[in-house]
Amino acid sequence: MLILFAGALSRLAAQDTLPGYRLLLGRWEVVRYHEQGVPVDKRLDPLPQAQAVYRHLQEERARMYYGYDYRWEEGLQGRRAAQYLRWIAEDSAREVQRIAAAIRDPYFAVFFADSTLSLYNKDPETGLVSHPEAWRYVYAPATSSLDLHPASYQKWEGQILLLTAQRMRLYLPQEAEAVELEKRDGTLP
Secondary structure (H helix, E strand, O other): OHHHHHHHHHHHHHHHOOOOHHHHOEEEEEEEEEEOOEEEEOOOOHHHHHHHHHHHHHHHHHHHHHOOOHHHHHHOOHHHHHHHHHHHHHHHHHHHHHHHHHHHOOEEEEEOOOOEEEEEEEOOOOOOEEEEEEEEEEEEOOOOEEEEEOOOOOOEEEEEEEEOOOEEEEEEOOOOEEEEEEEOOOOOO
């Protein structure tokens, strides 16, 4: 057991000396990303962005949650059409508010020296933390790659496109998106 512990410490010590590793450590706030395929900027008004996301998903949601396909539009009449329109109004109001809250609430990624990555939302008004996750990461500065290991079995691979003391741009091939983060000072939850 002592040998395993010593080996883990030596790997951490070796990683600490890698170029760029110190830049990665700390608390980062996501400022730009894609919400279900639509680019959003968390510093802008979330409501119009949430509406754009909903418009992008509206047909898919109608098929999935209501069983309606837009190709049937001419065949939908009478009471069935009225029910569908009522469902759309309720679904869009509820979903747009949910998406706007996701865009509005700050989302943080904290890289610790022990290769732990903490992800969470933090309500700006109450300070309450929600949706916390603990992942592991492996940073390879030679290739600027970042392997992310969530609690589940799947592994995410990331490519760091830019890493400075204040900014990071990370490409996530699984989502086919670039995520922009800015370093933030402050207390950890």
